Amino acid sequence: MTVPGAGTAYRYRAHGADVCRSMAFPTPRGGGSSSLPENNRPYSSGAASRSFSPAFVSAAGGVLQQQLDVLDYLSDDGGALPAVPETFQAPPLPLPRMPPVGAAPVMPDVGYRAHPRDAAPAGDKIAFRTRSAEEVLDDGYKWRKYGKKSVKNSPNPRNYYRCSTEGCSVKKRVERDKDDVNYVVTMYEGVHNHASPGTVYYASQDPATGRFFVAGMHSLGP
DNA sequence: CGGTTTTGACCTGCGC
DNA sequence: GCGCAGGTCAAAACCG
Numbered sequence: 001m002t003v004p005g006a007g008t009a010y011r012y013r014a015h016g017a018d019v020c021r022s023m024a025f026p027t028p029r030g031g032g033s034s035s036l037p038e039n040n041r042p043y044s045s046g047a048a049s050r051s052f053s054p055a056f057v058s059a060a061g062g063v064l065q066q067q068l069d070v071l072d073y074l075s076d077d078g079g080a081l082p083a084v085p086e087t088f089q090a091p092p093l094p095l096p097r098m099p100p101v102g103a104a105p106v107m108p109d110v111g112y113r114a115h116p117r118d119a120a121p122a123g124d125k126i127a128f129r130t131r132s133a134e135e136v137l138d139d140g141y142k143w144r145k146y147g148k149k150s151v152k153n154s155p156n157p158r159n160y161y162r163c164s165t166e167g168c169s170v171k172k173r174v175e176r177d178k179d180d181v182n183y184v185v186t187m188y189e190g191v192h193n194h195a196s197p198g199t200v201y202y203a204s205q206d207p208a209t210g211r212f213f214v215a216g217m218h219s220l221g222p
Numbered sequence: 223c224g225g226t227t228t229t230g231a232c233c234t235g236c237g238c
Numbered sequence: 239g240c241g242c243a244g245g246t247c248a249a250a251a252c253c254g
Contacts, residue, residue, distance in 0.1 A: 145227055147246060160245070164225085173245090 127187035129177055136174060137186065141165070143172065154178040165194050 130137060136159075147160035156176035163170040170190040177183035 148229070149244065152243060
């Protein structure tokens with residue numbers, strides 16, 4: 001796919017999956033060159049890996065009622081959420097097992113624009129907004145809270161979690177969207193080095209807005 | 223009793 | 239160099 005005006009690559013990586021893909025979105029502010037390294041180019045330029053593992057699974061193994069706004073990509077510098085490009089098309093992804101009728105699989109992860117200071121290759125980060133009344137979403141992993149911090153320009157505190165599994169250094173930050181408290185902003189950093197729950201997400205497209213959202217998810221089992 | 227949460231202190235990077 | 243903001247540490251409290 002191509003996105004006119006795309007400049008900044010948004011790199012994301014599925015949790016637990018040994019894959020890494022890149023996407024291109026228009027920059028929230030200003031432009032940018034598309035001169036990017038081989039592993040960090042816009043989506044259309046390379047063969048995409050076809051496997052991913054999931055960020056969320058409900059405790060009961062069912063479909064969560066939260067709605068992930070998969071196209072609301074986030075940056076960590078407080079940038080505003082941009083409009084979805086009209087030419088945006090869902091990336092090609094593998095057909096999931098048992099897809100719900102009318103749903104298409106998508107990556108729930110939205111691109112995380114790495115801050116220049118986060119240029120380290122090991123810094124695999126994803127961030128997304130989730131419409132949820134729950135502060136902490138059950139993603140199937142066990143987390144231990146290690147910090148809480150109020151953030152400038154936001155009335156809501158940011159919570160810091162680490163994966164409780166020994167030897168796993170994955171972290172996540174969770175905070176309420178400052179613009180809409182109905183949404184929870186979650187950012188994962190790192191990749192789990194242990195077994196993860198297998199879940200496939202299905203997305204549907206809102207015909208009114210053209211936006212995709214996660215319509216459901218399915219556990220792949222052990 | 224062991225694991226988790228809370229919370230103030232400390233550390234580090236960045237901008238001025 | 240200084241102040242600010244974000245991220246982490248660690249001791250105490252809490253909980254099952």
